[in-house]
Amino acid sequence: MVKICCIGAGYVGGPTMAVIALKCPDIEVVVVDISKPRIEAWNSDTLPIYEPGLDDVVKQCRGKNLFFSTDVEKHVAEADIIFVSVNTPTKTRGLGAGKAADLTYWESAARMIADVSKSDKIVVEKSTVPVKTAEAIEKILTHNSKGINYQILSNPEFLAEGTAIEDLFKPDRVLIGGRETPEGRKAVQALKDVYAHWVPEDRILTTNLWSAELSKLAANAFLAQRISSVNAISALCEATGANVSEVAYAVGKDTRIGPKFLNASVGFGGSCFQKDILNLVYICECNGLPEVANYWKQVIKINDYQKSRFVNRVTPAIDVCKGLLGDKAQISIYDPQVTEDQIQRDLAMNKFDWDHPMHLQPTSPTAVKQVSCVWDAYEATKGAHGLCILTEWDEFKTLDYQKIFDNMQKPAFVFDGRNIIDPEKLREIGFIVYSIGKPLDAWLKDMPAVA
Ligand SMILES: NC(=O)c1ccc[n+]([C@@H]2O[C@H](COP(=O)([O-])OP(=O)(O)OC[C@H]3O[C@@H](n4cnc5c(N)ncnc54)[C@H](O)[C@@H]3O)[C@@H](O)[C@H]2O)c1
Ligand SMILES: O=c1ccn([C@@H]2O[C@H](COP(=O)(O)OP(=O)(O)O[C@H]3O[C@H](CO)[C@@H](O)[C@H](O)[C@H]3O)[C@@H](O)[C@H]2O)c(=O)[nH]1
Numbered sequence: 001m002v003k004i005c006c007i008g009a010g011y012v013g014g015p016t017m018a019v020i021a022l023k024c025p026d027i028e029v030v031v032v033d034i035s036k037p038r039i040e041a042w043n044s045d046t047l048p049i050y051e052p053g054l055d056d057v058v059k060q061c062r063g064k065n066l067f068f069s070t071d072v073e074k075h076v077a078e079a080d081i082i083f084v085s086v087n088t089p090t091k092t093r094g095l096g097a098g099k100a101a102d103l104t105y106w107e108s109a110a111r112m113i114a115d116v117s118k119s120d121k122i123v124v125e126k127s128t129v130p131v132k133t134a135e136a137i138e139k140i141l142t143h144n145s146k147g148i149n150y151q152i153l154s155n156p157e158f159l160a161e162g163t164a165i166e167d168l169f170k171p172d173r174v175l176i177g178g179r180e181t182p183e184g185r186k187a188v189q190a191l192k193d194v195y196a197h198w199v200p201e202d203r204i205l206t207t208n209l210w211s212a213e214l215s216k217l218a219a220n221a222f223l224a225q226r227i228s229s230v231n232a233i234s235a236l237c238e239a240t241g242a243n244v245s246e247v248a249y250a251v252g253k254d255t256r257i258g259p260k261f262l263n264a265s266v267g268f269g270g271s272c273f274q275k276d277i278l279n280l281v282y283i284c285e286c287n288g289l290p291e292v293a294n295y296w297k298q299v300i301k302i303n304d305y306q307k308s309r310f311v312n313r314v315t316p317a318i319d320v321c322k323g324l325l326g327d328k329a330q331i332s333i334y335d336p337q338v339t340e341d342q343i344q345r346d347l348a349m350n351k352f353d354w355d356h357p358m359h360l361q362p363t364s365p366t367a368v369k370q371v372s373c374v375w376d377a378y379e380a381t382k383g384a385h386g387l388c389i390l391t392e393w394d395e396f397k398t399l400d401y402q403k404i405f406d407n408m409q410k411p412a413f414v415f416d417g418r419n420i421i422d423p424e425k426l427r428e429i430g431f432i433v434y435s436i437g438k439p440l441d442a443w444l445k446d447m448p449a450v451a
Helices: 013-023 036-042 054-061 072-078 104-116 133-142 164-169 182-195 209-240 244-252 273-286 290-321 340-348 365-369 377-381 401-407 423-429
Strands: 002-007 027-032 066-069 081-084 121-125 150-154 174-178 204-208 331-333 371-373 386-389 413-416 432-435
Touching: 002 013, 002 072, 013 027, 013 054, 013 066, 013 081, 013 164, 027 072, 036 066, 054 164, 066 072, 072 104, 081 104, 081 182, 104 121, 104 133, 121 133, 121 182, 133 150, 133 209, 150 182, 150 209, 174 182, 174 209, 182 204, 204 209, 209 244, 209 273, 209 290, 273 290, 290 386, 290 413, 331 377, 340 371, 377 401, 401 423, 423 432
Parallel strands: 002 027, 002 081, 027 066, 081 121, 121 150, 174 204, 331 371, 386 413, 413 432
Antiparallel strands: 150 174
């Protein structure tokens, strides 16, 4: 029986390994992590992450051919294929701080693999890493290899949060990069055989190592670029009376462009786009390509600009609603999936020293005290001057906005950062509405919306 071990029971490691276990009953899969609470959660009824369909998949294979453990060394030693799916955040200190990927977790995993291995291993880069990382990993692994043969493969993950299981069941493509040697090709084939249990052959792409590593960064840069492009156009829509939804639809109808990922928004968030583009920028700079670095940096700059524009749309109305945190507003937050603890942690988080506008910098602990978290959208909006929609949960589309209006102070403002509500319907109720890239209310038209 082929044995797989995955180091890192996070957003990627957990769901990816659960799906491999489900689709490959002939393979034993063990997911290991240094975090005891994370592993305990994976072994409980309350999994550490929320993804539609994940509970079902885990229930079907946990205890059969899917295991979660903190006994990292034992399972690494026993495995034939080791996936490394540890976090690779932006460096906060040292060379490249604020841009480069922090590979300390990856390096310590590689050193541990080298220490405990007694048989040949295929080591798979699942984490998103800078191009050429495999070379450094190879050096660590083979430094004192005791005659063990290691093959490094790059197999980046393309799943998106919220659709992880669907993406894993039916990936657009699976990408496997390896060394172009007989041993390298054999390792690529071994990993291909795993995915071939459920992914059609023509969707499994094989490339050299560096193409696979770079394709992941490039894919995220292209996706984020589309969002920055439509967001840049949204600013022009507001200035001219064009409607960004109509423009995006018309543009996306061109089959060369395509309709997906053209929703104007308050800017992209998520755990990957910003860090991966910054990483790409840093790699370009290190390779003596400042023009290319600046080109991709602009995608982040437009994203910051879009966030600033939104804040500035809200803050003029702060005569009424007294501003966001920076302007000492009281903020009541409702998110159906995020705990108060997590919200407070995110708000107080130390970000890297990058040239973000002041109000996008992390808030001070005093500002965090101005935030309260509630478990009900109606409660969150009670007595408020303004309502900001910043995430796109379906339930926000079907709230009783009349009830919300009745309980807010007047004039009542809605700032829709995700373009999910019908502005006309809300205006009929009596709200003053700002929707990104849509024709403006008379009230907002004369307000400056500079970044
Ligand atoms: N989250 C996503 O949607 C997504 C999608 C595609 C790719 N990625 C990439 O995948 C990688 C993992 O992301 P994630 O979201 O799963 O991160 P995560 O933070 O959710 O999980 C990483 C896990 O690795 C563990 N870990 C760190 N060092 C370890 C070590 N030495 N030994 C054992 N465990 C260790 C941590 O405790 C943590 O539980 C990142 O490179 C990320 O960029 C993420
Ligand atoms: O038209 C759009 C589409 C998305 N977004 C925003 O962009 C961010 C990212 O969204 P999404 O891509 O759905 O989620 P992620 O989980 O960040 O996934 C991205 O990042 C992952 C980590 O690398 C990749 O694996 C995925 O392919 C890639 O989609 C979110 O803030 C969205 O609101 C927009 O503003 N407009």
